[in-house]
Amino acid sequence: MNIIIIGAGPAGLMCATQCCKNKNNKVIVLDSNDKVGKKLYITGKGRCNVCNKTTKEDFLSNVVSNSKFLYTAINQFSPEDTISFFESNGTKLKIERGNRVFPVSDKASDISKTFLKILNKENVEIKLNQTVKKIDKVNESFCIKTNKQIFYSDVLVIATGGKSYSVTGSKGDGYNFAKDLGHTVTQIKPALVPINLKDYDGSLAGLSLKNVNVFLKVNNKEYSQFGEMLFTHKGVSGPIILTLSSLVNKFNLNDIDLNIDLKPALSEEKLDERLLRDFKDFKNKNLKNYLKELLPSSLIDFFIKKGNFDANVSVCNITKEVRKKIINLLKSFTFKIKSLEDIEYAIVTSGGINVKEINPKNMESKIVPNLFFIGEVLDLDAFTGGFNIQIALSTGYCSGAYIKNL
Ligand SMILES: Cc1cc2nc3c(=O)[nH]c(=O)nc-3n(C[C@H](O)[C@H](O)[C@H](O)COP(=O)(O)OP(=O)(O)OC[C@H]3O[C@@H](n4cnc5c(N)ncnc54)[C@H](O)[C@@H]3O)c2cc1C
Known part of the structure; x- marks a missing residue:
């Protein structure tokens, strides 16, 4: 199975770590930046508040939009799972005030490095400086045109993030791709701003x-x-x-x-x-x-x-x-x-792909088979405290775990 993931943020990277576990899958991650997880680097003032060590119920009460949609995803990959994922892959974490979890090193780069270590070992191809311009559905395949080349895939995952801090690569492109593929997008507004x-x-x-x-x-x-x-x-x-x-x-x-x-x-x-x-x-x-x-x-x-x-x-x-x-x-x-304040300065984007059109168990589109949306591009946002990266990781995980067995 050929799988393409657009976006090397926490959602796309987590998805890749799961779908690559099936050796028959060929996984490519595309990102417009020259490095992975560019937004991750600036999270938590450069320290990355990667999650919040709390119960699933408390997590859901910190989700502002569509918390019920996340019920299955958080059950599949909880804050506890986030902590064991990073610790078992060699990144020690610590808990601070308000149960906020950070790398012991205080370096957000350690979170991206953990993903890279796993993905390099599993031969996932990460293609940087590839800006996706257009997506077409051609029979059963997806045709993905970037600024440099054309890719074809059986499965497509859109993990392009929200619309804020556009220097990090999240410019809202995913909303247009979704509309082109028949999805509706709820009103985009700044949140945590x-x-x-x-x-x-x-x-x-x-x-x-x-x-x-x-x-x-x-x-x-x-x-x-x-x-x-x-x-x-x-x-x-x-x-x-x-x-x-x-x-x-x-x-x-x-x-x-x-x-x-x-x-x-x-x-x-x-x-x-x-x-x-x-x-x-x-x-x-x-x-x-x-x-x-x-x-x-x-x-x-x-x-x-x-x-x-x-x-x-x-x-x-x-x-x-x-x-x-x-x-x-x-x-x-x-x-x-x-x-x-302008959405450019918002920590997260409120609004996004309408979750009514997405299967909450695996993030698959209910409109286009084998198309998945994960992370901030969805109409999901939460308060500060590590909850937004958790959304990216949980939705990324449950899509990846499902795609692995397709
Ligand atoms: C200043 C700041 C601090 C934050 N701190 C925290 C924190 O401490 N804890 C927390 O939980 N949350 C925090 N957040 C929010 C968190 O960073 C996001 O919610 C999270 O990164 C979303 O992950 P994602 O994978 O969905 O998208 P992103 O991390 O935005 O990744 C999307 C990726 O898609 C790529 N992309 C987009 N369009 C295209 C295209 N057309 N072609 C190719 N690639 C494309 C982008 O280059 C980008 O790398 C912070 C946000 C900001 C701005």
């Missing part, structure tokens, strides 16, 4: 806030995240914002308020007690100077402007009404959302 804000002048850029609670209010529902965020020139970013962005892209932006609770450890009552106490203790200070007790210096001018407060008023003269307004703003520092 900074959020741009309305009525924000960029003056807080660089300010990082730790231990804050950010919540999104959408149609009377609230979604919240506690932790670290930062302001950018256009809006907000950082771990908790990236997570929330995956939810933002499910709603109409005009319906969403982004609220930052700057003092999550204190209830409104406790905050009121503190302000009353402080206003006595610091009675000679004006509001602007007093706020240094509560907020990072670089936030104070913006805070005063946003609340329309008098910066020079002595705290001992602050009325109950203004005190309540200060408390409200500390507990609910609110912005309207302008947009999500």
